[in-house]
Amino acid sequence: MTDSLYRIAVPVPLRRLFDYRAPGLNLARGARVRVPFGRRELVGVVWEKVAQTEMAEAKLQTISEVIDFEPLISPGISKLAEFASGYYHHPLGEVMAVTLPTLLREGKTPRGQTLPAWQLTDAGKALPLDELNRAPRQRALLQVLQSMPEGVLQAELLEQGFSAALLRQFAKNGWAEKINLAPENEPVPYRSVASPVTLNEAQQQAVDTVAAVEGFQCFLLAGVTGSGKTEVYLRLIDQIRQKGQQALVLVPEIGLTPQTEARFRARFGEQVAVIHSALTERQRWQAWDRARSGDAGVVIGTRSALWVSLPNPGLIIIDEEHDLSFKQQEGFRYHARDLAVLRGQIEQVPVLLGSATPSLETLRNVKQGRYQRLALPNRANEAQMPVLRCLDIRNAQLDEGLSGALLAKIREHLGNDGQVLLFLNRRGFAPTLMCHACGWLAECQRCEAHYTVHRQFRRLRCHHCGSERPMPQKCPHCGSDKLLSLGQGTERIEEALARHFPNEKIARIDRDTTRGRDAMQRWSDAIRRGDYRILVGTQMLAKGHDFPNVTLAALVDVDGAFFATDFRAPERMAQLITQVAGRAGRGDKPGEVILQTRQPEHPLLQTLLRDGYDAFAEGALNEREQHGLPPFQPIALMRAEAGKVEQAFALLSKAAQALNASGITALGPVPAPAAKRQGRFRAQLMLEAANRGQLQQVLGALLPELENWPEARRARWSVDIDPQEMV
Ligand SMILES: Nc1ncnc2c1ncn2[C@@H]1O[C@H](COP(=O)(O)OP(=O)(O)OP(=O)(O)O)[C@@H](O)[C@H]1O
Ligand SMILES: [Zn+2]
Numbered sequence: 055m056t057d058s059l060y061r062i063a064v065p066v067p068l069r070r071l072f073d074y075r076a077p078g079l080n081l082a083r084g085a086r087v088r089v090p091f092g093r094r095e096l097v098g099v100v101w102e103k104v105a106q107t108e109m110a111e112a113k114l115q116t117i118s119e120v121i122d123f124e125p126l127i128s129p130g131i132s133k134l135a136e137f138a139s140g141y142y143h144h145p146l147g148e149v150m151a152v153t154l155p156t157l158l159r160e161g162k163t164p165r166g167q168t169l170p171a172w173q174l175t176d177a178g179k180a181l182p183l184d185e186l187n188r189a190p191r192q193r194a195l196l197q198v199l200q201s202m203p204e205g206v207l208q209a210e211l212l213e214q215g216f217s218a219a220l221l222r223q224f225a226k227n228g229w230a231e232k233i234n235l236a237p238e239n240e241p242v243p244y245r246s247v248a249s250p251v252t253l254n255e256a257q258q259q260a261v262d263t264v265a266a267v268e269g270f271q272c273f274l275l276a277g278v279t280g281s282g283k284t285e286v287y288l289r290l291i292d293q294i295r296q297k298g299q300q301a302l303v304l305v306p307e308i309g310l311t312p313q314t315e316a317r318f319r320a321r322f323g324e325q326v327a328v329i330h331s332a333l334t335e336r337q338r339w340q341a342w343d344r345a346r347s348g349d350a351g352v353v354i355g356t357r358s359a360l361w362v363s364l365p366n367p368g369l370i371i372i373d374e375e376h377d378l379s380f381k382q383q384e385g386f387r388y389h390a391r392d393l394a395v396l397r398g399q400i401e402q403v404p405v406l407l408g409s410a411t412p413s414l415e416t417l418r419n420v421k422q423g424r425y426q427r428l429a430l431p432n433r434a435n436e437a438q439m440p441v442l443r444c445l446d447i448r449n450a451q452l453d454e455g456l457s458g459a460l461l462a463k464i465r466e467h468l469g470n471d472g473q474v475l476l477f478l479n480r481r482g483f484a485p486t487l488m489c490h491a492c493g494w495l496a497e498c499q500r501c502e503a504h505y506t507v508h509r510q511f512r513r514l515r516c517h518h519c520g521s522e523r524p525m526p527q528k529c530p531h532c533g534s535d536k537l538l539s540l541g542q543g544t545e546r547i548e549e550a551l552a553r554h555f556p557n558e559k560i561a562r563i564d565r566d567t568t569r570g571r572d573a574m575q576r577w578s579d580a581i582r583r584g585d586y587r588i589l590v591g592t593q594m595l596a597k598g599h600d601f602p603n604v605t606l607a608a609l610v611d612v613d614g615a616f617f618a619t620d621f622r623a624p625e626r627m628a629q630l631i632t633q634v635a636g637r638a639g640r641g642d643k644p645g646e647v648i649l650q651t652r653q654p655e656h657p658l659l660q661t662l663l664r665d666g667y668d669a670f671a672e673g674a675l676n677e678r679e680q681h682g683l684p685p686f687q688p689i690a691l692m693r694a695e696a697g698k699v700e701q702a703f704a705l706l707s708k709a710a711q712a713l714n715a716s717g718i719t720a721l722g723p724v725p726a727p728a729a730k731r732q733g734r735f736r737a738q739l740m741l742e743a744a745n746r747g748q749l750q751q752v753l754g755a756l757l758p759e760l761e762n763w764p765e766a767r768r769a770r771w772s773v774d775i776d777p778q779e780m781v
Pocket of ligand 1: 251252253254257277278279280281282283284285410434435597598599600636
């Protein structure tokens with residue numbers, strides 16, 4: 055007799071699966087098992103049953119414990135994981151582990167909520183009904199309990215009119231006992247709630263087009279800021295819920311836009327399960343489990359929610375599809391938007407990508423006819439799009455980066471009862487501390503980067519590694535007390551504004567003021583109430599908010615982006631400007647947008663202001679095509695970091711040779727833009743291929759080999775397919 059053999063995805067950084075014996079067991083794909091691995095025990099996921107193994111008989115080990123007898127992961131998700139593992143060249147075992155909530159990954163099986171219930175004892179079961187003919191209530195209860203041997207929820211019995219006293223009587227007689235029963239995960243029946251708004255023509259057309267699709271089709275919902283994209287999502291979800299299907303909605307950072315969650319809850323109530331990073335592990339598992347059981351009809355979450363198994367999916371939505379947060383930047387570097395489209399294909403459901411500033415990747419897919427474009431060209435509620443204007447600050451007198459003209463504009467808008475929003479993508483007081491006497495710079499030794507001055511905390515902080523130290527009183531080098539804070543962060547702008555507008559309350563929204571679970575919710579409520587009329591913030595303030603009374607949006611400094619080396623910098627800048635601008639004039643008062651710049655004639659800025667984001671994107675796409683950059687040609691980055699520079703370079707140089715020999719262009723190695731982080735030196739290799747197939751094939755062959763090189767043991771390395779950031 056031969057044992058059953060199973061191939062298991064074990065969470066180790068090796069690009070292969072492992073075979074185990076499971077004598078006499080019948081295991082389901084997607085179920086968890088505990089297996090011996092080296093000297094440890096690990097939780098793996100059953101991948102497939104195999105007839106034979108290449109492993110030596112003596113090395114073959116036996117599964118130590120079966121955790122799930124039913125698959126925990128849906129067939130759709132395991133297909134998606136398998137594809138992603140191949141595409142991103144990340145070990146399948148680790149992919150599986152990353153995609154599960156921590157409790158499940160650790161092999162735990164959290165017990166769901168249980169409710170009090172009643173069940174007959176053996177004496178109760180043996181009791182003939184006729185014996186209770188003279189006590190009709192008792193007889194009725196006995197009859198109910200006999201018909202449900204697994205027990206009946208106490209709440210249900212009370213609802214049927216059996217009193218608590220009667221139940222106690224049964225217990226006293228020894229006929230029944232109180233037990234705990236898991237509530238049946240019966241989906242809450244869905245009732246459609248009438249929408250408070252009537253869709254406009256463009257919205258209605260978008261809804262009708264998506265709703266008419268059977269099976270897979272990917273759409274771009276290109277709606278200008280404030281065009282009512284969310285309303286389109288809600289309407290479509292309502293339609294699929296009526297068919298009993300589930301919707302998956304991925305959003306950038308749900309904590310930043312509490313209004314979005316509130317709108318979904320207002321429409322779908324208990325149907326909604328929200329998955330984000332601020333949940334406890336138990337809450338996260340609960341939300342995940344409600345989705346997996348079909349109990350939750352609408353799942354809203356950040357990147358990792360992509361991996362939730364759904365028994366009955368009907369629609370996948372990616373809101374703000376251009377957002378960088380959909381790309382995981384470490385470990386398993388997947389792009390949740392790209393995989394969501396694939397998931398739609400696997401599960402045969404429509405996918406809707408929404409954005410006012412679509413990524414160039416998505417726009418190219420539209421051009422090629424792979425995605426269908428749905429446009430919402432106007433704001434939903436008759437509000438006009440704001441007017442964008444450059445404010446030339448060359449030679450202007452600046453007070454902490456604020457020009458007199460900008461200050462006058464702020465005064466004007468406040469005078470007209472509007473709120474004003476100032477955007478600066480730098481938190482803290484100042485990005486640099488310098489000694490006026492000797493030129494000493496406060497630098498993080500571990501990262502070779504400037505410390506940021508945080509006056510609020512009286513500390514210097516490294517924004518790369520998080521290390522910090524007290525603000526020095528004197529220069530540690532020459533002892534002078536003339537220490538200068540150079541440049542501006544949000545804290546400093548706030549301080550300057552407080553000087554100019556002493557009677558106004560100022561809301562500063564950045565990572566330093568939004569700690570804690572409901573911080574953003576409180577800010578958002580206070581801003582909508584009008585408690586604050588001046589808002590200063592980083593990109594947290596640029597994303598998706600709907601503050602109807604904001605009439606002026608100003609970008610304090612747009613020049614930085616022009617000097618960035620990353621080829622995606624112009625795209626990001628255009629998206630950011632358009633999104634910040636989109637916060638202005640959303641209510642009944644018209645909006646105005648001001649960009650402070652020393653490069654008012656910059657062609658990119660000109661195109662964006664004169665012709666809008668779509669025209670800008672068109673030009674940017676042409677440029678990418680001419681230079682053979684994504685989305686026209688695929689690129690990948692191979693990164694390495696080590697305690698010594700030479701170790702990182704040694705590995706990458708050897709890899710470059712191998713890659714160049716196989717027809718891939720490997721550029722480098724060069725030091726990474728952030729060449730030292732947390733005491734480790736970083737280098738990278740840029741890979742360009744003629745096409746995806748070639749890139750996949752060459753890397754697929756090289757990496758299992760590279761894994762065993764001696765150089766690979768002296769450096770930590772990773773591969774980033776379709777990298778979004780070059781850092
Ligand atoms: N058909 C409609 N009639 C009237 N008001 C509407 C309609 N659709 C949406 N709105 C309102 O318009 C405002 C903007 O809508 P919504 O927030 O959905 O836009 P959005 O496209 O998601 O915006 P952004 O991309 O800027 O986040 C909201 O206050 C919403 O209630
Ligand atoms: Zn540091």
